Amino acid sequence: MLTAACTWLNFMGVNLKELYSNFIKNKGLENDPGQFELVNILDQYKPSLETRNQPLIKRIFSKGSPNKEEKKKGIYIYGDVGRGKSMIMDLFYNSLNLKNKQRIHFHQFMLDFHNALHKYREEIQSISNSDDQVIMLAKQIAKKATVICLDELQVNNIADAMIVDRLFTAIIGEGTFIVITSNRHPEELFKDGLQRERFVPFIDLIKQNFLIFHLNNFKDYRLDKLTCLDKLFFSPLNQETKDRINEIIGTITGNKKLERKELFIEDNKILKLERTYGNIAVFTFNELCLMPLGAIDYFKIAQNFNTLVIEDIPELTNDNHNEALRFITLIDCLYENHTRLICSAANPIEKMYNGTRNRFEFGRTISRLTEMQSAEYMMAPQKP
Known part of the structure; x- marks a missing residue:
């Protein structure tokens, strides 16, 4: 025995x-x-x-x-x-x-x-x-x-x-x-x-x-993975871009399975998020901007996640006026909260918007999106 x-x-x-x-x-x-x-x-x-x-x-x-x-x-x-x-x-x-x-x-x-x-x-x-x-x-x-x-x-x-x-x-x-x-x-x-x-x-x-x-160490290992990337904004929308985005998602999550999550907003409103892992969330453009969401929803997302991936951003014109306005609000909320952003889009940042109704407002969005790709932005801490 x-x-x-x-x-x-x-x-x-x-x-x-x-x-x-x-x-x-x-x-x-x-x-x-x-x-x-x-x-x-x-x-x-x-x-x-x-x-x-x-x-x-x-x-x-x-x-x-x-x-x-x-x-x-x-x-x-x-x-x-x-x-x-x-x-x-x-x-x-x-x-x-x-x-x-x-x-x-x-x-x-x-x-x-x-x-x-x-x-x-x-x-x-x-x-x-x-x-x-x-x-x-x-x-x-x-x-x-x-x-x-x-x-x-x-x-x-x-x-x-x-x-x-x-x-x-x-x-x-x-x-x-x-x-x-x-x-x-x-x-x-x-x-x-x-x-x-x-x-x-x-x-x-x-x-x-x-x-x-x-656990009081001071090194953000996920940030290390992001700062090693040569770029965070990818266009046009093709298979190569899709594969690159999936590769990045796998890198920063450790190839873990993305999970569903419910996010409480206020007055019993709940956002159902389909793809999250810890402090990382993945969305399509339509999930964030085609749906009737506003600043309070975007701020809540920014406060709960330090890194967002937004896929399949289309060319924005007068034909998708409401979606363009929501995208402007979304970027403002992410920027104010210093949330890190990875995107795939139909056009490069400077050519994302080809309409006339929101051209002035979108100028600020282009400026902020450009800054959000910089190493300085990536290394700065997220706001509480």
């Missing part, structure tokens, strides 16, 4: 510190003290997590020893965009020798939960005992995953704010370990939200049960 246990131990998860070192070496990245400190912390949790559901003999002979942090129910990692939070969480997730684990964007996780809760209530035709229903679904989630990695926690609607405390209290109560990434310290979450007092218990839950780690 001892031999069998030792053989099993040979198949424990990969050492995360070695995995991280090899990764940055292969990618040509620099050693980062903040990242390495986080990797070291996560690596200390791996042995106990990988043996948590194993027979006693395997837990006895597992490598590593308990440490004072193992009483924590999870890790909350926060820091500015592009600091490597998602990268390190993915390395940790992939290194875990576990079958019952889940890695998902926080927004998608909550959408799935609300859909499951709605379906369950329809089946039983009741909304009573809502706490019991949340706990029941939380137990189902915990049963499927010993470890859950949630990327980009950001609460921007009252439906999530009112339920996350009950949901996550129940999940960690079942023994599931949760890793969360976010751009904000827990105290900054849902700061100006409606009925925020109902959200505060979730903040307290994180502060009491999670190790809170500030």
Whole structure:
């Protein structure tokens, strides 16, 4: 039996510190003290997590020893965009020798939960005992995953704010370990939200049960990828341009799958975005300018994403007057928020508009689009 246990131990998860070192070496990245400190912390949790559901003999002979942090129910990692939070969480997730684990964007996780809760209530035709229903679904989630990695926690609607405390209290109560990434310290979450007092218990839950780690390095690795590009505006609209845009999207997302996301605006208005990844969003021109959107919508997009890709911008003339006006407003909002922009268009920047009705107004747009391609604009920080 001892031999069998030792053989099993040979198949424990990969050492995360070695995995991280090899990764940055292969990618040509620099050693980062903040990242390495986080990797070291996560690596200390791996042995106990990988043996948590194993027979006693395997837990006895597992490598590593308990440490004072193992009483924590999870890790909350926060820091500015592009600091490597998602990268390190993915390395940790992939290194875990576990079958019952889940890695998902926080927004998608909550959408799935609300859909499951709605379906369950329809089946039983009741909304009573809502706490019991949340706990029941939380137990189902915990049963499927010993470890859950949630990327980009950001609460921007009252439906999530009112339920996350009950949901996550129940999940960690079942023994599931949760890793969360976010751009904000827990105290900054849902700061100006409606009925925020109902959200505060979730903040307290994180502060009491999670190790809170500030990834405080100062290098934006996504920005590195953008500044290495020779240009960010591509024309004309042909297969070569399409392939180049897709290549750039793959580069700045790490070839990750783009996800759907709902963006809360105000007065219960929600924008449904089809292609996002973290702080990057991809749109067609028609999605942004053919639809009846305005400055408040564009500002909300600019505030939630630091990089936008806009594809298939047509030639703008008097025939698409309204679309041209919306495009002017869109660029103004992105420029004011210092959002980075990558475009594909029918014509070069200086020939984008060939109408007469908005020629004066579009002069400013051409000027701003030109400046937004510069290295100075790309390197400047996004406005809060």
